[in-house]
Amino acid sequence: MSNDLNKDVRKFIYDHLYSFAIPPTPEKIMIKFKKDREEIITVLVSLHDDHLIVFDQKIKKIMIAHPFSGIPTSFVVKSSKDMKYYATCAWDSIALHFTLEDDVEVEAYCHYCNDEIRLILSNNQIVLKIPEETIIHFQEPAGKWWDDIMNTCFNTMNYFCSKEHLEKWIQKNPSKAGELVPDDKILVLSQFLYKNKMNLDYVRPSVEQTKEKFNHIGLTGEFWKI
Ligand SMILES: [Zn+2]
Incomplete structure (x- = not known):
């Protein structure tokens, strides 16, 4: 072949x-x-x-x-051309801005209280976030993502409407505590892994390149070991 x-x-x-x-x-x-x-x-x-x-x-x-889901999810991404896509997770909902190279509006839910979350992305930035305190939490350490990629993507990379709701959720699910990924870092990771996905010649960054990127933006320690 x-x-x-x-x-x-x-x-x-x-x-x-x-x-x-x-x-x-x-x-x-x-x-x-x-x-x-x-x-x-x-x-x-x-x-x-x-x-x-x-x-x-x-x-x-x-x-x-990635970042498109093949099935419906609670991460809906609308393009400026009025298309509606499903992203697999919170990260991929941000990443679709880079893959589509288009302004997008994200509609999602807090993983704790199920309140609506809305984001607008334009020019490689998050320009609007409602509620403003919205955060992204990764449950699984990077080295385990591909052990069960469907579980990782569909279940474990979520939005929370506030730090308080993340903490309350962790109190109920102590074994699921992972790491909070700040906006600036999720934007860098999205651009790095997803920007050229629509190109015929897209090449997935190597493990070495990904390690270097994690290090460069301060994603270090056990959780980010791949
Ligand atoms: Zn909430």
Whole structure:
């Protein structure tokens, strides 16, 4: 199997998500590239193994193409072109601003009280945040993210409407305490990992490059070890 096919299929998945806000089915990819099922499933598994998509091998569906979710979530991102996308988590809702290269409005919920949270992103910045005290909490240490990527993305990277609500939630769920990720750092990480996702030639930063980035912005210690 040529590497070019992997690249083309990855790009097709992202273009499909961009246009329709849902990922293509394997059948649609088979038609597009005139390949049989086995060949396309092999490509999708290979893209999953390279951490370029999340492909559920049991149900044979694309679940995630970061920062896009393949299924509805509580992280809704509206583009200036009036498209509505689902992000997999709080981080990915910010990241969609960089992937789409567009002003976006994020609608989400506090993971403790379920109150609505709204953010507007423009020019690589968060320009509005309601409530203003909204924070992002990562539950799982970075080294474990890909051990169970669907759980990590769909369940453990959440917004809280205030530090107080994060603390109350941790009191109820002490084993789930992780780290608070400040806005400036989530913006740098989003730009670093997600900016060129729509490009055919997107290359995922290496573990070394990611380590360097974590270090550079002060994300150090056990939690950020990869
Ligand atoms: Zn709350």
